[in-house]
Amino acid sequence: MKNIVILGSTGSIGTQTVDILDSIDARVCAISVNTNIVRAEEQARLLHPSLVAVYDAASAAELAKKLADTDIRVVSGMDGLIEAATLPEADVVVTAVVGMVGLLPTIAAIDAGKDIALANKETLVCAGQIVMQRARDKDVAILPVDSEHSAIFQCLQGAAGNRLSRILLTASGGPFFGMSAQQLRHVTKEQALRHPNWSMGAKITIDSASMMNKGLELIEAMWLYDVEPDDIDIVVHRESIVHSAVEFEDGSVIAQLGNPDMRLPIQYALTYPQRVPCKVPPLDLPRRHNLTFFAPDEEAFPALGLARRAAAARGNLGAVMNGANEAAVDLFLHDRIPFYRIPELVRGAMDAVDYLPEITVDDVLESDRAAREVVYSLAE
Ligand SMILES: NC(=O)C1=CN([C@@H]2O[C@H](COP(=O)(O)OP(=O)(O)OC[C@H]3O[C@@H](n4cnc5c(N)ncnc54)[C@H](OP(=O)(O)O)[C@@H]3O)[C@@H](O)[C@H]2O)C=CC1
Numbered sequence: 329m330k331n332i333v334i335l336g337s338t339g340s341i342g343t344q345t346v347d348i349l350d351s352i353d354a355r356v357c358a359i360s361v362n363t364n365i366v367r368a369e370e371q372a373r374l375l376h377p378s379l380v381a382v383y384d385a386a387s388a389a390e391l392a393k394k395l396a397d398t399d400i401r402v403v404s405g406m407d408g409l410i411e412a413a414t415l416p417e418a419d420v421v422v423t424a425v426v427g428m429v430g431l432l433p434t435i436a437a438i439d440a441g442k443d444i445a446l447a448n449k450e451t452l453v454c455a456g457q458i459v460m461q462r463a464r465d466k467d468v469a470i471l472p473v474d475s476e477h478s479a480i481f482q483c484l485q486g487a488a489g490n491r492l493s494r495i496l497l498t499a500s501g502g503p504f505f506g507m508s509a510q511q512l513r514h515v516t517k518e519q520a521l522r523h524p525n526w527s528m529g530a531k532i533t534i535d536s537a538s539m540m541n542k543g544l545e546l547i548e549a550m551w552l553y554d555v556e557p558d559d560i561d562i563v564v565h566r567e568s569i570v571h572s573a574v575e576f577e578d579g580s581v582i583a584q585l586g587n588p589d590m591r592l593p594i595q596y597a598l599t600y601p602q603r604v605p606c607k608v609p610p611l612d613l614p615r616r617h618n619l620t621f622f623a624p625d626e627e628a629f630p631a632l633g634l635a636r637r638a639a640a641a642r643g644n645l646g647a648v649m650n651g652a653n654e655a656a657v658d659l660f661l662h663d664r665i666p667f668y669r670i671p672e673l674v675r676g677a678m679d680a681v682d683y684l685p686e687i688t689v690d691d692v693l694e695s696d697r698a699a700r701e702v703v704y705s706l707a708e
């Protein structure tokens with residue numbers, strides 16, 4: 329039986345993790361949320377964790393009152409998230425929190441020797457070098473949850489000793505596939521929030537619409553699989569059935585396919601190396617007879633070029649790009665900027681914040697702060 333911590337248990341990945349618990353041999357020992365204490369209370373009563381971490385202090389105080397009839401402890405703030413991530417009985421931490429707020433708890437979990445089921449891609453985009461090195465030093469596994477990275481991981485099983493020559497990272501193309509830069513000047517928030525294939529949290533859904541999600545995933549893949557960014561091709565695949573593929577030296581391409589449902593990659597990260605029956609309906613390929621593939625339009629979707637620039641530069645540019653993107657997406661979701669300004673503001677921050685080739689965790693936090701400040705000042 330595995331003891332698991334779910335950071336971000338109330339979100340899209342968090343609730344799907346809870347949904348597959350009865351398919352795997354696991355107990356939840358801690359959960360964390362930001363403010364959604366209604367769902368946190370439901371989950372606490374269902375799962376009986378020892379600890380609930382609520383980032384927002386006022387919400388934590390309220391939840392503590394609601395759970396006063398139980399022996400569940402409620403903690404708050406970043407210290408609370410770190411306490412959850414490092415709970416002595418925990419074996420694996422599912423990082424299903426959104427944004428770079430996941431970085432410090434993830435590093436703390438690695439330092440405490442916990443395996444990581446990593447959904448929170450921002451962590452690797454900001455500090456891939458640091459996180460992967462710590463994981464190697466502590467001999468902990470970073471098990472990918474992101475569908476493309478799980479696909480790559482699955483394609484690599486049994487390939488030990490063979491050189492990976494290329495990753496084919498698939499992208500749905502999002503709701504604005506086929507639109508020109510000019511057309512993208514007029515899209516709305518409601519349109520951007522309507523992903524063609526996946527039901528996800530708001531931030532990643534906007535990232536998919538701008539294709540920044542694929543840029544973040546390119547950097548995530550570079551760190552997870554130790555490949556050069558030029559060896560990662562982005563392939564638009566509208567149906568989200570081929571979740572990604574790898575090419576070996578002999579030219580053979582191995583892909584992983586499945587219905588677009590995150591419960592499978594989440595489950596595999598938690599049962600690896602075993603496979604167990606999953607609630608996701610099996611793929612009916614004859615019904616999916618139209619699988620299409622296209623090259624991405626980097627002119628209409630400049631986020632892809634920005635991510636390639638951050639990937640090539642390494643250092644603090646990933647943290648700057650990510651922080652700027654988080655701030656710009658937040659402004660867009662609050663109707664403060666139009667959609668097309670998201671990559672414009674990200675580029676502005678990448679041009680403005682000082683580049684550091686070597687980074688510490690403090691540099692990452694400072695680069696993130698500086699990038700957000702540039703975005704807010706450019707958006708005024
Ligand atoms: N959704 C998906 O299918 C996929 C998601 N991912 C990645 O997984 C991560 C989670 O995404 P998703 O589940 O969609 O996100 P959601 O927005 O649905 O959920 C986010 C979770 O994080 C919590 N949270 C938000 N802000 C904070 C904060 N400041 N401090 C502590 N906790 C916070 C939320 O709590 P509360 O409910 O209280 O606000 C919630 O539990 C992201 O990094 C995303 O890129 C990767 C692949 C697929």
Ligand SMILES: CC(=O)[C@@H](O)[C@H](O)COP(=O)(O)O
Pocket residue numbers: 474475476498499500501502526535536537541542590
């Ligand atoms: C489910 C998942 O892993 C998402 O990251 C998804 O891939 C988003 O779709 P896009 O390919 O449109 O970015």
Ligand SMILES: [Mn+2]
Pocket residue numbers: 474475476545
């Ligand atoms: Mn993905």
